[in-house]
Amino acid sequence: VTRSDADDPLGGVRPGRRRSFWLREALAAEPAALAADVAAPPFAGRGRFDVAILGGGYTGLWTALRIRELEPAATVVIVEQDLCGTGPSGRNGGFVTGWWDELPSMIHQFGDAEALRTARALDAAIAALGPWTAAHGVDAGLVERGFLQVSAAPAQDGAWLEATEACARLGEGDRWQALAPAEVAERARSPVFRAGAFMPGAGTVQPARLARGLRRVALEQGIVIHERTVATMPAEESGRRSAAPRGPIEVATSSAEGGGVIEAGHVVVATNAWAGRWRPVAGRLLNWSSYIVVTEPVPDVLAEIGWTGGEGIADARFTLHYGRTTADGRIALGGGGGRAAFGGRIGPSFTDDAGAARRAADGLRRWFPALAGVRIEDAWGGPIDITDDHRAWFGTRPGGRIHHGLGYSGNGVAPAILGGRILAALATDRARDDEDASLPIVGDGATPRAFPPEPLRTVGARVFREAMVRREQAEEAGAVPGRLVREISRIPRRLGYHLGPE
Numbered sequence: 001v002t003r004s005d006a007d008d009p010l011g012g013v014r015p016g017r018r019r020s021f022w023l024r025e026a027l028a029a030e031p032a033a034l035a036a037d038v039a040a041p042p043f044a045g046r047g048r049f050d051v052a053i054l055g056g057g058y059t060g061l062w063t064a065l066r067i068r069e070l071e072p073a074a075t076v077v078i079v080e081q082d083l084c085g086t087g088p089s090g091r092n093g094g095f096v097t098g099w100w101d102e103l104p105s106m107i108h109q110f111g112d113a114e115a116l117r118t119a120r121a122l123d124a125a126i127a128a129l130g131p132w133t134a135a136h137g138v139d140a141g142l143v144e145r146g147f148l149q150v151s152a153a154p155a156q157d158g159a160w161l162e163a164t165e166a167c168a169r170l171g172e173g174d175r176w177q178a179l180a181p182a183e184v185a186e187r188a189r190s191p192v193f194r195a196g197a198f199m200p201g202a203g204t205v206q207p208a209r210l211a212r213g214l215r216r217v218a219l220e221q222g223i224v225i226h227e228r229t230v231a232t233m234p235a236e237e238s239g240r241r242s243a244a245p246r247g248p249i250e251v252a253t254s255s256a257e258g259g260g261v262i263e264a265g266h267v268v269v270a271t272n273a274w275a276g277r278w279r280p281v282a283g284r285l286l287n288w289s290s291y292i293v294v295t296e297p298v299p300d301v302l303a304e305i306g307w308t309g310g311e312g313i314a315d316a317r318f319t320l321h322y323g324r325t326t327a328d329g330r331i332a333l334g335g336g337g338g339r340a341a342f343g344g345r346i347g348p349s350f351t352d353d354a355g356a357a358r359r360a361a362d363g364l365r366r367w368f369p370a371l372a373g374v375r376i377e378d379a380w381g382g383p384i385d386i387t388d389d390h391r392a393w394f395g396t397r398p399g400g401r402i403h404h405g406l407g408y409s410g411n412g413v414a415p416a417i418l419g420g421r422i423l424a425a426l427a428t429d430r431a432r433d434d435e436d437a438s439l440p441i442v443g444d445g446a447t448p449r450a451f452p453p454e455p456l457r458t459v460g461a462r463v464f465r466e467a468m469v470r471r472e473q474a475e476e477a478g479a480v481p482g483r484l485v486r487e488i489s490r491i492p493r494r495l496g497y498h499l500g501p502e
């Protein structure tokens with residue numbers, strides 16, 4: 001169906017491969033001395049480092065900075081295929097949220113005490129973000145005004161209750177509190193918002209400013225960064241112990257300058273969804289697209305709907321909508337049901353899917369009809385690496401020298417801070433006595449369940465997604481979803497995956 005411009009919810013804007021609105025804004029604010037080509041030349045030839053980090057997003061950058069703290073003399077290189085922050089770290093929604101809403105599944109997996117320790121560790125990482133940005137002069141646009149989850153249809157009512165009750169039972173009831181409809185309306189008035197829950201220890205950032213700020217500080221601290229350089233994923237090592245001394249791990253690279261080899265004592269794979277094709281983890285990641293639209297500045301509309309407190313808002317759909325405001329009074333809203341990628345490949349469906357961007361724009365106007373005539377200024381997408389339990393997992397491959405932090409499942413801004421602490425401990429041989437590395441999200445016990453092999457995985461994910469989009473559209477329209485749609489949407493749960501409705 002081709003829509004005429006008059007009823008195109010994107011008003012003619014199309015997503016594409018260009019830099020996101022956030023990243024353009026962040027790059028424009030940088031001094032010329034930081035221009036990518038000057039500071040971070042491509043890599044070619046041979047080089048030797050204590051730690052090689054593959055991927056220059058939040059995970060890679062936080063890891064490098066934490067290694068600098070733990071072992072100031074260590075030599076560290078980051079290899080990034082494009083520019084640091086051009087991946088999801090520079091194009092996400094900017095929600096900085098804790099794991100209190102995930103507490104029941106963590107309790108199920110790790111028990112009360114360890115689940116609590118993990119959620120508290122993430123809160124501590126979030127609490128350290130403001131002081132870190134202040135100490136380093138990074139203007140990441142951090143707004144610490146909390147996170148609001150709402151029900152935007154009767155079928156979503158009470159989606160948070162199991163988690164708010166678990167928090168209360170474990171003495172952390174103020175971390176994730178249920179709100180009555182009137183309390184939700186005090187924060188934002190929408191004809192479709194019902195009750196909700198509030199997480200006070202959360203916030204939002206301008207995501208690309210954070211990523212670029214991390215890059216600037218990393219360079220200042222002597223981290224070597226090579227951009228526009230593609231790394232080949234390291235080969236698996238043998239887990240068997242051998243008395244013979246081992247040579248460094250070799251990472252092959254390619255760039256416009258030619259081929260290269262980086263030798264390293266430890267390698268950290270921080271390539272997020274691009275690890276979807278790395279054999280050791282590929283079966284446990286499902287790459288899914290998510291799209292965001294951003295409006296022109298609309299401070300008057302924000303005042304009209306009473307959304308002036310700066311809290312990020314998400315509904316409780318599976319194909320979730322998430323919206324936040326910006327310093328200049330815009331709304332950025334994402335979600336609405338992207339697609340799964342075959343074999344983990346990051347192709348055009350992650351950048352050019354106008355249908356997914358339209359669904360995000362439709363979702364925005366369903367929340368706030370007052371935005372009907374407001375112009376959409378940009379739309380973009382990116383990959384989300386989903387695991388069965390919706391949480392990042394950190395680990396070390398056999399041989400003990402290749403580490404990974406992956407599977408953030410669309411919640412990586414805050415977890416990558418903690419992830420950097422964990423990965424730095426692993427890459428400096430501190431796994432045994434480090435508090436962060438001893439969290440239950442690290443190691444074999446945290447390994448998420450494998451998804452079915454291809455082509456079943458993608459076909460299954462697409463059929464399931466179609467059913468979920470239809471089911472949730474029907475629920476939002478006040479209709480009862482068809483039986484087939486209901487049955488299909490329940491299949492993942494029946495197969496034992498933690499995805500979709502019961």
Ligand SMILES: Cc1cc2nc3c(=O)[nH]c(=O)nc-3n(C[C@H](O)[C@H](O)[C@H](O)COP(=O)(O)OP(=O)(O)OC[C@H]3O[C@@H](n4cnc5c(N)ncnc54)[C@H](O)[C@@H]3O)c2cc1C
Pocket residue numbers: 054055056057058059060079080081082083084085086087088089090091092093094095096097229230231232233270271272273274290291292322334380381382383384405408409410411412413414415416
């Ligand atoms: C549209 C969207 C909205 C999101 N919204 C939120 C949100 O509001 N809150 C939240 O917490 N999370 C959100 N997320 C998730 C969050 O963005 C990620 O979890 C987080 O950025 C992960 O950081 P990372 O460093 O692990 O990955 P990335 O930022 O993806 O960094 C990985 C880097 O590796 C590079 N790379 C890949 N392969 C290679 C290679 N072979 N060689 C060299 N470099 C390579 C990539 O170019 C990339 O820069 C969202 C994601 C998307 C896509």
